[in-house]
Amino acid sequence: MTGKITVMDPRGYPPKVEGKRLANRPESLDGKVLYLIDCLFDNADVFMEQLRLWFAENMPKVETRMIKPRESWVDDPEMRAKVVAGGDVAIIGVGL
């Protein structure tokens, strides 16, 4: 087959992507509230507890607070609102 033919594109229509900037960073975590968000994957709670212990031992001036969303894979605006209202920085983990 040497003749050229035209075929149609099988892909869907992707959404336009709007750029979003990162949050401003503090210079130091001393005296800051760090939320440790357990994303509820199996064993994530154990990992986040070890992370909490690491901060307690190595950076005691950081106040850590553990928090969990209502369920896995689903947004939890109430939990996010708590983090925004009471926290300065966050770590979420751990995925698979």
Next chain:
Amino acid sequence: MGFALELEKAGIPTIPVSTHAFARLAKATTLAAGMPTIRNAFVPQPVVGLSPGELRAYIEGIDPVAKKPFMEVVLDGLTGPLTDEDYKGATFERTTPRFLEPDTEDNLRQLFIQEGWTDFLPIILPTEARVEAMLKGTSHAGDKFVNRMAPTSFREKWDFDVEKVAINAVMAGARPEYLPVILALCSSGFSARSSSTTSWATISLVNGPIRNEINMNSGIGALGPYNHANATIGRAYCLLSMNAQGGSEPGNTYMGSVGSNWNYTACFAENEERSPWAPFHIDHGHKAEESTAAIFFGGWYTQSGFGPRETWQEKFIRCLTAADHFSSPFIVMDPLVARDFEKLGFDKQSLIEWCAENAKMKAKHYWDDQWTTTLIKPHAVAGVEPFASRLAADPEEMISIFRPEDIEIVVAGGETQGAFKMISGRLVAGPRGAPKKPGGQLLSIDAWR
């Protein structure tokens, strides 16, 4: 990842921690969200099953992606000054043209393979003439919006219209008269190519007059490769899913560790004529003269048996409790089996209730499961029944693992053997906004004629 993006937008510096197997996916997800410089940290895979000490070693060890100490990556990510790139984010528009650049058939076939637009089996190239012929299978215009689809809940959804469904139907080798069935399945917006690590698949069921109008197979080999309509309808739904949602590429838009054969094609019809019971769609609130499609989301396992013989109850319990209890089964019965159960005094609902009542395991075994722990336990902790009672049970207590509404029964097969199969698959909801029941969980094929 979604939480991290939202928290950053709200002004909270956030580090998402994932295992290194998800590094490529994390990058693609943050780019598509317009925040490509989000500061991820990675630990080795796996996390599941490791002890506190082993996880502590991850924290005190090296981030396998950044090749730096894990905590250095975390602390730099939380406190490191923003760069120009961080401030900018990424605004961009991606387009997919209606037509590809003209080329030879051989080169176009190669292009479709290179781009990941096929399942690596031969396709029919979708020329405009072939797509136009396919569109004659529906009264709807090619530019009619059908739905949106994504490989997983945290990825961006892509739109698709009737023409895109027709293009993928041509590629699958389907005929125009099958198009309403394919459109019905695709209109669910439910992907047949989920990117889940657990290798989900969809298995589709067709009921009503259209089964015979397009000569679908509900007899011998109903679930096998023995019918043009069954084979190509299921394949068209799979191809549309991967292409309409922006791909099904291992390591990026597909993460199923083992994979599933059901992802090639999986569609069959119910043998309504030989069943002693009402057809599946009538059970779900439709009329006999309506044609419907149902999608079962599963494909994890198949338990098989014959009967019902004298010890069928023990056999059923063995099959039900061998099933992964996170993915409930739908039971496909040859008409011979269904009629024998009818002789024993069962109808579909009473047999479903028997299954739910008798499928039990120790609570400690029920909860010792990654997905039950990850996805069901939060509901149990929140007090949602019956999960809360299952969580409160003594570890040695035998607890029910399925609710009646978790199990479905379908009759299919050619009566060459009294066989049944319990196949992983929960009935998924119909189009968004549809009433739950009656009829709300099946997809109307007639609406797409």
